[in-house]
Amino acid sequence: MKKSSLVIFLCATLVSCTGNSQKELKRYQIKSGIVKYESTINGKVLGSTMSGSGIETIYFKDWGAIELKDEKSTQTTKTKIFGQKKEEIKQTHIVNKLDNGEWFTVDFDNKEIIAQRSLPMDMIAAFHPNADAGDVGRDMIKDLNGKMIGEEDYMGYKCEIWEAMGVKQWVYKHFTLKIESTVMGITTAKKATSIQFDINVPDTHFTLPDFPIKKAANFFSNESFEEDMDMDMESFEEDMDKLSKLSFNEWKKMALADKEDEEMQNMSEKELREMYDMIQKMIKMRKGK
Template identity: 25%
Template sequence: MKQIILILTCLMLSFASGAQQKIQQYAVKSGHVEYQLSGNTTGTKSIWWDNYGSLSRTETKSVSRSKMFGISTETKTHDITIMDGKQFWSANLIENTGQKGNLPYYQEMAQINENMTEAEKQKIGKDILEAFGGEIVGTENVLGNKCEIVKLMGAKCWIYKGIALKSDAEMLGIKTTETAVKFEKNISISKSKFTPPGSITYEDQNQYQQQMMGGMDSFDDEDSDDEDIDLIPVKYPYGKFEKEASEFEYNGYRKMMVMNNKGTYSAMFMKGMSETLAVAATSRKNGNPGQIGNLESFTHKGKKCMYGKMDDEDDTSLIVDIPNYDTYIILVSSAAQSKSEMLSILDQFNF
């Protein structure tokens, strides 16, 4: 049932691991930006990247000052973070400590990214922005580059082709501003720039990541001769799936994205900052998800359903059989949901 696991994994983790995943993050192939930091944190930050951001180096030298209950604190930082394909290294040059590990599901997300048109990428970006209550409030030039001004959660960012050239945020009385003072586009960058500092002993985070992600990375080591999974396209009409996802309203959930990846459909919703709901449509020929875990089978409004938890997973799942389209609709909630609660969610759709 590796195919079904892959579908669910990509759905649930494509945004959870977004802070460390950079798959064509920028619309500029290579570049270098230097920032001046001001506010409660002062100093400099530099970013170098190649291959649209899949290779990157971020170096920050700063001093952060704060005052709480009459007590002033000062924290110095000198960090370097390297992203190189599927791996990352994070080094603290003040304490000579660091971490390294794999970027979870990089290859799967890279394949999804490659199969999307620019219009689809822009639509998903807009959906995510709107889901978090953000908006584009105008345009302004920074270093001669026309940027969209994005306002989100009390912060403002000036973005040029995916690159933030300025940001301004204030939270709990702490103000932070990053302003680009140098921007070089499409330049040649030495490969040595993406080599992690050699003076650091790096703590391997892979085992910890697997525990945090529910051990899902482990299936990559199994069936190694079956790395490329060809999923059979679903017969369910994508236009109908997209319409149902776009019109879904229930208990504070906000749509993050909806997409068609090689005939397998997926949609993501969020409630607050931590609760997620993933919905997928996949062909029944890709496998029976009921064989993954101990799921209860029953009938709801004339449709065969399965409810429960997948093997070794905390997420709650509800699978609906749509035989006239030879399709399974799979709902996965990160929160513990009763059967009646999951059915209430299902009833908001018209699958």
Template identity: 35%
Template sequence: MGKSKYIFGFLLFGVVGLFAQSNRYDIKSAIVEYEISGNGDVMGSEASVSGSSKLYFKDYGQLELSEDKIVQIVTDDKEEEHNITKIVGNKIYNVDFDEKVTYQQEMVVDEENPFLNLKNSETLSSMGAKKIGSEEILGYKCDIWQLGEDKIWIYNTVPLKFVSKSLGIIQIQQAKLAVFNIDIKDDKFKLPPFPVKVMDDVLNNNSEVPELSPDQEKMVEDMMKQTGKTYSK
């Protein structure tokens, strides 16, 4: 199985609006903690996903940190993941715990990846998503939107629940804690003390690219989609 950050249709992070010139959220700040679960059949093998995720942001999303810890099991094959993404203004940082390095790139509005641009009902409707109802999550009234087999519950531009189906697995990520418009200490946004590599520099250095693992190549490809660039070995 691929990394769960590629499996989850509505994740990863920055799921609501990559808008460098405007507020990314309609709420000033938030702390949201999610529980992740999923199960299904992958090519005839029983599979399950479990874990947790958290989202911190302030200044209407100008500063944001997302982190997930996930365990995937297919039959007896167990894979553990730890992902962190941080957004500061128009820069995005992705932490690679395997290589102990953080990749930095500039982010732009991605018209070809609408799930990275979710913000309001107009944007969702323009994508072809349909509002199918409303439901309270942790006491907050959320609008429920559906696109294909995926559903997302949104409270004031902040996602509180996701349901997606991919690779034969039905996955649910639901908030178990959500607090809004609060003061958040800067230490909540600290990254591990890994060296930072700028993606343009990595891609322009031919000596480094061949050393990328398949998962890292996938990360590079997804990150390049956000900048409108292409990646080749």
């Protein structure tokens, strides 16, 4: 699901009001590593049969503050309409990089790199500046009615098995080694096939293609954070108070008023509800600080 400009703006504003006394957050309880995965997808949905496979490599250091993911996959969709069969094969290459809160996505089609702030990292830094990022993530899974259903050894690593919203994750020291999910008849799986932890990871593994960098609308530098500190806090708190009193239907009407926001207009009722709940939770978290 894509993030709308409304939530991006709200999150960034909440973050900007916390000041700059944030310590470096640890995403994992592992200093560095190189992990390779294999993935599969299979199932039927709306009369179509889907199948595919992929490979992925994650490189990270500084406890996950710097990380690069390189994923290649192929997916085949077969559809039969009015007796006619149609087959579509889609090949995807995705490269993402996290660098101390800044998120870079490589667009190979347009040969450019999209840069923006990492909202999850900024939210954790804002609302839980003294907490371990992995612990905060685990608490968020619990908020989604998730729970740890057991422990299991995977490739020599003792993992906690967490389940939430139809997704199971095998997690070792906050790092996910295996994922299984079945949603709407589609089964996906990703499992680590090679694991190297606490090793020297050369800087060359974090190098992005030599494409021009395009800053997304929600990309905020430290300078902009400092400028936002001068905002009218009284007006800000009033706006947050008004948002907290909106019902879901009232908020939805306001959110869909901008017809030019394609991402928002294309969201399902469920996605809109999830976004509303997330906004309300963020407001409560701010009031409780």
